[in-house]
Amino acid sequence: MDDEIASLEDLRFQSPLKIVEYPDPILRKRNKQIDTFDENLKKLVHEMFDVMYKTNGIGLAAPQVGVNVQLMVFNPAGKRGEGQETVLVNPRVYSYSKETVLFHEGCLSLPRIYADVERPESVKIDARDVNGSRFSVNLSRLPARVFQHEFDHLQGILFFDRTTDEFLETIRVQLEALEKKYEDKTGLPSPEKVEKKEAAAGFGKINH
């Protein structure tokens, strides 16, 4: 676990939030712990839900909007006013179920790309809420799936890092198109290429 604490500067953001797409290096950076529970954090959370709903998401991690801190929001219903909105600050996993399930997953940072990803069916976590109060919760089914997808973002892992090389071949063209889009937009070489997956995957070894 990364114990570095985010400064006020690290928590600064620009409205309206925009989704950061692969292969932007922001998605692979370390995400710092939050210990400032103020109005700025509440505004960031509110705007994260806004952009998540607007882009047809069901979960969003702070690095996906360019803020490298340990924060995620999700609502498996995907609509404001429906389902349950969850905000997790500095989440930690206590345990994963042995039972795993496959799910067809998409990512707002990899538009229109989907993959079957195997993950534990349920997970026990603890976290702080937006006011800084600690709580524990057991998640299963879709909430557990979304949590694990967002928790990966907080470790710099993208869902295609968890697929087989054979599957990767089937989405290579789409990943390369995103790499070209990044190069055209920034004038910089893509910081990672799909064929260099092994070297570029996150900043830690994937455990399951």
Ligand SMILES: CSCC[C@H](NC=O)C(=O)N[C@@H](C)C(=O)N[C@@H](CO)C(=O)O
């Ligand atoms: C199944 S976990 C997906 C979480 C992801 N969050 C951030 O990247 C996300 O919201 N992805 C969307 C593409 C998504 O899953 N949208 C839903 C509802 O439109 C879908 O079924 O595609």
Ligand SMILES: [Fe+2]
């Ligand atoms: Fe994602």
